[in-house]
Amino acid sequence: MRSRGASKEGFYAVRVGRQTGVFRTWGECLAAVNGFSNARYKKFGSHAEAAAFVNSSGHGGGSGHGGASGPGRSTGYHPYGKRSANSSNSSTTRTYPPAGTTVTGRTTVYTDGASQNNGKPNARAGVGVYFGPGDSRNVSEPLCGPRQTNQRAELMAIIRAMEQAPCGPAGETLHILTDSQYSINCLTRWAGTWERNGWRTSQGADVENADLIKTARRMISDRGGAVQFEHVRGHAGIEGNEMADRLAVDGIDRKTQ
Known part of the structure; x- marks a missing residue:
């Protein structure tokens, strides 16, 4: 990635957090590390x-924030603003359901967002x-609006999944799998407090x-x-997640077509 010159606003680097990468605002950085144990x-x-x-693996450099990453947390850097699993934690013992499977009233979908030059x-x-493969409900599209960030793309992917899978019979569940802990926390943990405030x-x-x-x-x-x-x-070899990631990355390129 090409380097950029100095900025008065600064560049916020997150090496360990619920989202890693380089962010241009303190608000985005805070969302990536707030409440995350041993964030750096x-x-x-x-x-x-x-x-x-972000790319460094040691704990030097005077970061002064948190400590080593815990199990399942990545310190890698992905060019599209996503976490990348390293060799020590990329495997998983959890078996995830295939996308599009409807079993006992459940539809499974994987969502993802990607941002090239995130924070710039x-x-x-x-x-x-x-x-699922060849499913007409699959989405690969650019993020709309002037704010082109990974977090907004992750949230929009969840919105688009719900739009593509309208409510079915009573009791049917939409099972959304995402690698964005930020999005899950926003929708299930933090939003209630934010709304009251x-x-x-x-x-x-x-x-x-x-807004999203x-x-x-x-x-x-x-x-x-x-x-x-x-x-x-x-980026741990989970098929549905890998396919959603590919669709998200392809969606970036559609913006220039």
């Missing part, structure tokens, strides 16, 4: 320095939704991506709560 992050004056921090002015993001954080700042979070929450409510989220490790 630091602000730099240039993109090159921030990327080097020229960022471009894509959305991927995978119901007028969509402001505990520090009084506006909640990042509140509100939309997704409303859609979940309209479905009668029949949506189940499950976190999967990104």
Whole structure:
């Protein structure tokens, strides 16, 4: 990745967190590390320095934030702003259901978002939704709007999955598997508190991506709560996740077509 010059705003590097990569705003950085045990992050004056921090595997460099990553957490850097599993934790003992399978009233779908040059002015993001091979409900498209971030793409992928799978018979569950713990936490843990606080954080700042979070929450409510989220490790050889990732990355390129 090409290095960039110094920026007055700074570059926020997250080496260990629920999302890793280089971010341009403190709000995005905070969302990636807040509440994550042993998170490691630091602000730099240039993109090159921030990327080097993300790529490094040691604990030197004066980061001063958190410690080593725990089981299942990645310190790798993915060019599309995603976590990449290293060789020591890429395997999984969990068997995940194939996408598109409907068993006892359950439809399984994998969602993913990708952002090229995440956190930079020229960022471009894509959305991927995978119901299964050749499924007409699959989605591969660019993220709409001026804010092209990985987190927004992840949330939009969940929204698109619900749009593509309208409510079925009573009791039918939509099982959404995503590697974005941020999105899951937004929709299942944090949104209630944010709503009570007028969509402001505990520090009084506006909640990042509140528009998409509100939309997704409303859609979940309209479905009668029949949506189940499950976190999967990104880039760990899980077929549905890998296919959703490919659709998301392809969606980025569609923006220039």
